[in-house]
Amino acid sequence: xxxxxxxxxxxxxxxxxxxxxxxxxxxxxxxxxxxxxxxxxxxxxxxxxxxxxxxxxxxxxxxxxxxxxxxxxxxxxxxxxxxxxxxxxxxxxxxxxxxxxxxxxxxxxxxxxxxxxxxxxxxxxxxxxxxxxxxxxxxxxxxxxxxxxxxxxxxxxxxxxxxxxxxxxxxxxxxxxxxxxxxxxxxxxxxxxxxxxxxxxxxxxxxxxxxxxxxxxxxxxxxxxxxxxxxxxxxxxxxxxxxxxxxxxxx
Amino acid sequence: xxxxxxxxxxxxxxxxxxxxxxxxxxxxxxxxxxxxxxxxxxxxxxxxxxxxxxxxxxxxxxxxxxxxxxxxxxxxxxxxxxxxxxxxxxxxxxxxxxxxxxxxxxxxxxxxxxxxxxxxxxxxxxxxxxxxxxxxxxxxxxxxxxxxxxxxxxxxxxxxxxxxxxxxxxxxxxxxxxxxxxxxxxxxxxxxxxxxxxxxxxxxxxxxxxxxxxxxxxxxxxxxxxxxxxxxxxxxxxxxxxxxxxxxxxxxxxxxxxxxxxxxxxxxxxxxxxxxxxxxxxxxxxxxxxxxxxxxxxxxxxxxxxxxxxx
Numbered sequence: 001x002x003x004x005x006x007x008x009x010x011x012x013x014x015x016x017x018x019x020x021x022x023x024x025x026x027x028x029x030x031x032x033x034x035x036x037x038x039x040x041x042x043x044x045x046x047x048x049x050x051x052x053x054x055x056x057x058x059x060x061x062x063x064x065x066x067x068x069x070x071x072x073x074x075x076x077x078x079x080x081x082x083x084x085x086x087x088x089x090x091x092x093x094x095x096x097x098x099x100x101x102x103x104x105x106x107x108x109x110x111x112x113x114x115x116x117x118x119x120x121x122x123x124x125x126x127x128x129x130x131x132x133x134x135x136x137x138x139x140x141x142x143x144x145x146x147x148x149x150x151x152x153x154x155x156x157x158x159x160x161x162x163x164x165x166x167x168x169x170x171x172x173x174x175x176x177x178x179x180x181x182x183x184x185x186x187x188x189x190x191x192x193x194x195x196x197x198x199x200x201x202x203x204x205x206x207x208x209x210x211x212x213x214x215x216x217x218x219x220x221x222x223x224x225x226x227x228x229x230x231x232x233x234x235x236x237x238x239x240x241x242x243x244x245x246x247x248x249x250x251x
Numbered sequence: 252x253x254x255x256x257x258x259x260x261x262x263x264x265x266x267x268x269x270x271x272x273x274x275x276x277x278x279x280x281x282x283x284x285x286x287x288x289x290x291x292x293x294x295x296x297x298x299x300x301x302x303x304x305x306x307x308x309x310x311x312x313x314x315x316x317x318x319x320x321x322x323x324x325x326x327x328x329x330x331x332x333x334x335x336x337x338x339x340x341x342x343x344x345x346x347x348x349x350x351x352x353x354x355x356x357x358x359x360x361x362x363x364x365x366x367x368x369x370x371x372x373x374x375x376x377x378x379x380x381x382x383x384x385x386x387x388x389x390x391x392x393x394x395x396x397x398x399x400x401x402x403x404x405x406x407x408x409x410x411x412x413x414x415x416x417x418x419x420x421x422x423x424x425x426x427x428x429x430x431x432x433x434x435x436x437x438x439x440x441x442x443x444x445x446x447x448x449x450x451x452x453x454x455x456x457x458x459x460x461x462x463x464x465x466x467x468x469x470x471x472x473x474x475x476x477x478x479x480x481x482x483x484x485x486x487x488x489x490x491x492x493x494x495x496x497x498x499x500x501x502x503x504x505x506x507x508x509x510x511x512x513x514x515x516x517x518x519x520x521x522x523x524x525x526x527x528x529x530x531x532x533x534x535x536x537x538x539x540x541x542x543x544x545x546x547x548x549x550x551x552x553x554x555x556x557x558x559x560x561x562x
Contacts, residue, residue: 045451048455049454050451050454050455070454070457070458070459071457073457074455074456074457075457077455078455078456079451079452079455080452080455081449081451081452081455088447088448088502089497089498089501089502090444090501090502090503091501091503094501094502094503098441098444098445098448098456099456101441101445101456101457101458102456102457106441106442106505132501132502149455152455152456
């Protein structure tokens with residue numbers, strides 16, 4: 001469980017997050033939605049222990065990510081930052097192997113190799129494992145980075161806009177994989193999404209943010225109402241039902 | 252294995268060529284000539300080249316940009332400035348002290364560059380090297396002014412244009428410290444590779460980012476100072492060797508760091524051999540040869556690579 005209490009974050013004099021208190025339960029996919037500049041990425045960075053909040057506290061599975069050793073933190077929570085589209089000439093397998101670094105610190109054993117293999121299989125990268133990152137398409141590259149995060153084998157995976165620059169097919173494919181991987185309860189995924197319908201289709205819970213505050217948080221169906229979405233995004237939406245799933249259309 | 256066989260064959264050929272080439276000819280005292288001059292000169296070129304190439308790859312990982320190297324971060328110029336000031340204020344200081352000052356100055360110079368670089372938009376990979384050239388130019392101009400005003404231009408000239416003609420036994424041994432630093436870098440090769448994934452990713456993997464970066468930059472500063480004080484500055488070695496190896500073999504430093512070191516050494520030794528052979532028995536500084544060759548490779552890189560990041 002992630003427990004956030006009275007968390008505020010200032011970038012210099014600019015307030016980004018205002019007194020946020022909330023809990024995110026273990027299991028499934030929790031989507032963070034909200035307009036640009038709502039503070040979603042900053043919240044993710046605070047939860048993962050990369051940005052120290054100006055005040056307030058974060059507990060993730062009971063530990064304070066800012067006071068435990070880096071290595072212990074990296075075994076509890078893995079963050080994939082927004083568009084890590086660097087033109088690396090690491091091979092896919094090498095990149096994914098770095099996900100095991102918190103576990104072996106440079107001396108991989110058999111179990112680490114197996115975890116890398118599982119991650120390659122889970123994200124359909126086995127065929128590509130000898131290719132260098134800079135030769136991959138955007139979708140493949142994103143999958144390789146998520147596979148690295150997955151190989152880190154943490155109970156919490158935090159993904160910052162992983163659907164950025166993915167076409168509909170690859171976006172759907174990735175959400176389906178993440179959904180499948182989060183069904184057994186061992187992995188909890190917190191994911192920043194700009195596509196509300198991706199959240200509607202795949203997320204178990206939704207946290208809606210605006211101006212550094214949480215506007216709504218609940219099971220997906222409860223958050224996705226026309227009123228809430230209008231308040232969060234300052235633009236009118238229409239909520240339709242299609243084959244039992246909510247579909248959001250901007251009016 | 253075939254790769255290393257070929258590499259060592261090439262390296263051996265270069266070493267034999269270097270040992271047998273020079274203004275003096277082998278006579279009865281061939282052994283003496285080898286011991287006093289040729290072996291030190293060959294070793295110096297290999298060590299300096301290896302050090303510069305390693306320093307290059309560390310800087311590239313730190314700033315996540317393949318087009319940067321220590322001489323494009325103001326490090327050598329800052330180092331020269333430190334040395335000039337030492338020469339003025341404490342001319343009698345021991346070599347170890349001068350090295351230390353030179354390394355500290357290089358570190359300060361790079362810190363200044365990194366502070367500038369942190370404010371630059373990262374979308375355009377060309378900005379970092381351009382700002383580095385301008386920054387190095389400004390620090391270099393301060394050096395020239397001070398050297399001019401204090402009649403130290405001769406010193407400055409010797410540092411600015413690296414060459415190996417003055418290398419003799421007893422005058423280059425500091426460069427062996429580079430071998431130790433190379434060993435240290437190899438131990439932390441994974442950490443340096445992870446630096447290249449960017450700060451957020453590196454820290455998410457549990458790396459102590461600030462500490463690793465500081466270690467890398469200190470090593471770069473010490474290498475810069477060792478090479479500068481002993482044989483002078485050489486442009487482009489830190490750019491060319493790591494880029495050629497990355498093109499060919501990828502970015503995993505655990506595997507490629509030895510190759511980068513050997514490649515840098517061979518590059519600088521080749522430059523020195525060409526400089527000795529081209530107007531035999533006169534010599535052209537290795538730095539000049541490297542600059543001509545390196546500029547060519549740099550242009551090719553600009554043409555062929557979008558740098559390290561793109562959107």
